[in-house]
Amino acid sequence: RQHGVSASSIYNWFKLTDGVERADWLPALAPRHVGRTTTTECSPEAWEFIKSAYLRLERPTWESCYDLLVLVAREKGWTVPSSRTLRRRLETDIPPAVVVLTRQGVEAVKRMFPALERDRSVFHALEAVNMDGHRWDVFVRWPDGEVCRPNMVAIQDLYSGMFLSWRVDKSENREAVRLTIGDMVEEYGIPDHMYLDNGRGFASKWITGGTPTRYRFKVRDDEPSGLLTQLGVEVHWTTPYSGQSKPIERAFKDFCERIATHPAFHGAWTGNSVANKPENCGSRAVPLDEFLRIVGQGIALHNAKPGRRTRTAAGRSLLETFETSYAEAPIRKATAEQKRLWLLAAEEVTCRAPDGAIHLMDNRFWDEALHRFIGQKVVVRFDPQALHDGVHVYRRDGAYVGFVECQHAVGFNDVAAAQEQARRRRRWMRATKEAAALERTLQPDELAALLPEFEKAEPPETKIARPIFDGSAAVKVMPERDEDEDPFMRSFSAGVVNLFEKR
Template structure:
């Protein structure tokens, strides 16, 4: 026997007889055929009997005839034949053979894992059938009878069942499933598309205008008539397009942003924080028209700060536009109400990266950091700033809260008619029919934020599907070390009004309000700087000198009704008390009376006379000629008195005769 027989599965009757496998096997071809007929494998009355067990086949070589599997032989003969086949195999290193088998099995399982579930189920059905055959053999039933019994039960032909057994012959039972999986792959042939035509089609289809496949194909057909291309059906193009990498199609037709959304967002675990250790901030424009005090109508902007550990909204401010002042004030509310955070994640936008807020931060990427620039509020308070990607909701957890507000607040019943819709195509029927007053809007927003923070059943990792944002924040806040801001630090984020002049009564005016403190009287006529909260103009304003020195907190002077006599009495009483206090202050300061001062001054006995001049300069000119002896005349006394009286009356020092009568 040669090595070629090691992989054989079929033999002729003559070949099997010549092997002399056992005494039970006849040594002639005819004797072997009669043995096969006696064992029931063939029907003797048929020239070409049926082959239900699949144990023979027509010989394809010269002379025809039949070939048989070893299953037609007795068990002893099959054992001998199998032993001879193993000996005939080319010897190989055991380790290399095991490695090859392991590698082959791994590849088979990889291929099997990628099959659809229907084909996996079919492989399991085939394996169950072969296991049933093995179970019957264990009970002592002959293999052929076991095969026939299982084939009948599974409603498959005996030949098919033998074929399944052949697929797993020599394999470990744990590797049967991949071997038994159907290899039919369906349609594999594909009509070829001319390469030039395919490139022209891709150039038209893979572009940002997102043309339909049908329109691209219609233009390609017009081009094919000129170039002589033969195009397949539209279905063929659909299959070729479906086989293209989705990432390439999305990039070409939808752009980089759409491609970026296909990449999974990074999941950031915030459970390592404690309450107020880290915050993030962003602005949100509501889809609601609001009317401002000056009569303008616009969509309000909310600037908010969110705790990263719990997700609770800690502070917010509403303004007509997102600006650096609103960001400062919202952060000020956070610090005053809760404390100073350790870290702050910000959008690298112009308002959040303003020098008022983050000046002096080394890693600022907007505006230049100059050595002489003053420190911003975050830098002065020792808050570490982290920058997120602009317009990237995946980088800012607060975006999830904004999405909640867009539904629970923007669509509130109180805003009916003022809701604008969240897209251009989603404008409601009553678009622009009304605008909600800003006072009402702020009230609804405050209620919505409170409800957002206290809503139970939050599914975040920290809340565990049971608690609210506020509950987990308060629990952690009570155990955390919180930094608090001093009153001086709390003035860092107030807005500044420079160049306000202190008026004569010591008051300063801002936005129609008057503020006064007695210490401002010392600065009457001078310009000062006022720091204030625009949303709390009835609170005191902080007054600074132009050089930055702090003066005083000046309270507001409330306007009262014209006929409010009670307020008038209170004002008069307060002013009288103040004047009395100033008198007492003057008395305490001025301890020396004026009489005592006069008595202390030295007396002068004789006034020193001026010395006589040693040289007198003569006067010449018309003075000598003014009085000539020839022109001298005498004036009587009455004439002189009358002339003197006219001079006095001209100066209004004496009444004229008409005022009291001519006789007087």
């Protein structure tokens, strides 16, 4: 009584421990309640109906589904228990993951499976990076007057989480991707690995051409090598919209909360969904220069914020974490030839006959080195803002051919230009003739003198003679007479000939 235990309970404990070793008394005394084991009668058709009605993506309430079941059961004569009884049976018999899948969809049930924890401390600074695009929830006015939500392409270091480079454009395109990669390589160096999804801008042949697993667009064996391929970067394709595969998407969420809602963007913020659309949405568009300034400040603050709790940062900022590892890591730097790969746009063109000239954007480019590629495709890299300065020509495998100047068009009656062109042509012809003279050291008469003389061969003697026919009768061929032939044989042969002629 003092401990609130009845005598019958004590006697029950004695029964449970009777014949049991003292060391096993505790598990023997543990409760064995299994809950209710009896079930109320329910028609199988009613059970199937309530499951099918409730387990739908429209997510109807349980009571609305039960009301429908009652209506149908009256017509069909089914036995239906109470609503709470059926609800308990559903919770007992149907796995929770199945309920989430059928009522909330695939993405919701994916979150019920624990994500793989990736340890980024296996890298050093700039050894591996991830790249992705982000569409800002801010209306921006561009210099041409167009108002739209800009797209940003950014690269994040995987070891530290620091943002290395970024570019903003109206869309996620290969030019923005190329320049973003160039900014990173120019300032920090070349990474060994890059993780990105197969978006149109990233999977372009000019970025990842030659990668064996580029599962977008038509992959050909003779396609030109892309920027990352020529820089020796190993490309890893990830699942789109997967924060576990690309940590940069988690950082983009911080940008939505801290940069997109900046006070300077008042009236230009669109909200991250239709439900979160503010009342003043669209009342203002931020000028592009102001938008880039605020975004640059926000990314710098993101990198410099102390107290990061990642395994590599350990309380430091992303910037400090990167700089500490970067100072001790082996970093690959780009050469002057490699810098042309991202500083210039690229196009694949054909060297036209008969001179091998390249025609690009209504401009013509020519150099003597193009003669070897007449009728073949080459890759030209150029600055779109200074196309008349010339282009750099590469073979399709990435080998550098040379710099080719633009052949400017002149007026039809420009005599000075015609004279200058004639002088250039004469100089080129003279140089070509001199080169030919150096290569051709023997004159034709010297070549003829070196050739051996051959005696005329006797024709072979035939063993079989074919008769000559004139119409339907054969022309008589008189056999040659041998002076030593026997007179009898000569007469016999003449008689045989006469006999055939009479027939």
